[in-house]
Amino acid sequence: MLLTAEINAISLKAKLFRGFSDPSRLSILECLLDGPRNVSEIVTVTDLSQPNASNHLSCLRDCGLVTAVQEGRYVYYRLSDDRVANLLTLADEVLAEVARGVYECTRVSQA
Amino acid sequence: MLLTAEINAISLKAKLFRGFSDPSRLSILECLLDGPRNVSEIVTVTDLSQPNASNHLSCLRDCGLVTAVQEGRYVYYRLSDDRVANLLTLADEVLAEVARGVYECTRVSQA
DNA sequence: ATATTATATAATTGTATACTGATATGTTTA
């Protein structure tokens, strides 16, 4: 039986990873690796619809992975912490190792 | 417009992170930080039902995050790469920075 | 004030996936 504190810590971590676990959000995060971008720029780079981008940005902001600053009529987003970039880099390294396995992972749940 | 190769790389990475994005799977991975464990041990430590654990283990195995070796009637699972552990550690560090933000992220999608 | 541009939210819908319980398969020992 897990302690409540452990359950909470694990849920937090799962939530953090969930922020990275969607291709649209990853596209946004990688777009922000080069520096702050406003929503229009993000929409252009990622090819997401504006509401969709906004929606994912809300999630990323609420989860603390990005921060937003309004400048005039633009809202500029940036990564909230350097370690967010580190996580993306480290993920690349793991991927290089296990890429084939992940690529073949079409399996979801027991399907 | 993203190039196809970029889309594939991003989808791969999203899939990798998805392996980490569920509390049950995270519990299993953290249990394996201490070394190889068989399914019964994993079930005991994580308090998951045996079919549920088996299901998540299948996913983790297919995604290349863990490897399995049968020994007698036991199947021992272990992390497939040291960097999997590194990712978990780095996630802890990011969490320490943005924990409050993530904790307050009760928002799912547009809810 | 009105129009225009930029961004955010709401409601809907389809799909993915996690969990439970039941059952099947595989492995060892008697």
Next chain:
DNA sequence: TAAACATATCAGTATACAATTATATAATAT
């Protein structure tokens, strides 16, 4: 071989999530 134990799979249900469309809010310009 039979019994006991370990692990995997299947079917059904409930929930979570993403994409879309429409609309609302905020800021600037005319």
